[in-house]
Amino acid sequence: MHALQGSLFDQTDEIRLGPLSPVRRTVLGAGAWVDRLPGWLAGADALFERLAADVPWRAERRQMYDRQVEVPRLLASYGAGEPLPHPVLTEAREALGRHYAAELGEPFVTAGLCLYRDGRDSVAWHGDRTGRSATEDTMVAILSVGDPRDLVLRPRDGGPTLLRLPLGHGDLVVMGGSCQRTMEHAVPKSVRAVGPRISIQFRTRGVM
Ligand SMILES: O=C(O)CCC(=O)C(=O)O
Ligand SMILES: [Fe+2]
Numbered sequence: 279m280h281a282l283q284g285s286l287f288d289q290t291d292e293i294r295l296g297p298l299s300p301v302r303r304t305v306l307g308a309g310a311w312v313d314r315l316p317g318w319l320a321g322a323d324a325l326f327e328r329l330a331a332d333v334p335w336r337a338e339r340r341q342m343y344d345r346q347v348e349v350p351r352l353l354a355s356y357g358a359g360e361p362l363p364h365p366v367l368t369e370a371r372e373a374l375g376r377h378y379a380a381e382l383g384e385p386f387v388t389a390g391l392c393l394y395r396d397g398r399d400s401v402a403w404h405g406d407r408t409g410r411s412a413t414e415d416t417m418v419a420i421l422s423v424g425d426p427r428d429l430v431l432r433p434r435d436g437g438p439t440l441l442r443l444p445l446g447h448g449d450l451v452v453m454g455g456s457c458q459r460t461m462e463h464a465v466p467k468s469v470r471a472v473g474p475r476i477s478i479q480f481r482t483r484g485v486m
Contacts, residue, residue, distance in 0.1 A: 311457065314452075316449045329364060332364070333363045406481065408485075416454075420479045
């Protein structure tokens with residue numbers, strides 16, 4: 279794994295969340311939208327280092343036709359009520375819950391973590407549509423630390439990529455409304471030399 283290149287605009291070691299009020303919404307149509315807040319978390323490089331070292335990362339293999347393939351990223355997941363690997367993640371989940379309470383109608387309860395070791399790690403086009411999100415609107419909030427990687431979104435029924443969001447260094451994105459059903463998202467492989475990135479995805483009960 280490449281060493282993380284410390285970011286020039288995040289020289290603080292104090293790991294701290296800013297206010298959520300500056301979040302900006304992009305409406306994608308068909309009930310889907312994306313909220314963004316670049317640099318929500320200060321001290322993102324310090325949080326990256328802590329999570330990289332402290333989280334019990336696991337490699338997964340998946341059945342692909344007749345063979346087992348390595349999932350191209352490392353994973354960790356925290357169910358409802360399980361303590362998160364850093365207190366600022368609990369703060370983030372609660373702050374997001376308060377900010378979106380009226381619109382979402384329920385709290386964020388689970389956290390999934392992905393570690394993209396380098397540009398060869400990725401996630402293929404998909405929607406988070408296992409569980410209630412297959413039929414209901416929901417929100418998936420993602421905090422990113424480490425080197426930015428693009429999160430791309432396109433309509434599920436075909437059509438060009440609508441959004442390409444570089445996410446790292448404390449950036450927040452929230453995919454909301456019908457996004458998991460009507461759109462797909464991916465983190466494509468990168469041929470550029472990129473350092474590692476960790477994403478933390480907060481979801482509601484029964485959504486994967
Ligand atoms: O790393 C990201 O920002 C996206 C991860 C993702 O889409 C997922 O785990 O479902
Ligand atoms: Fe996803």
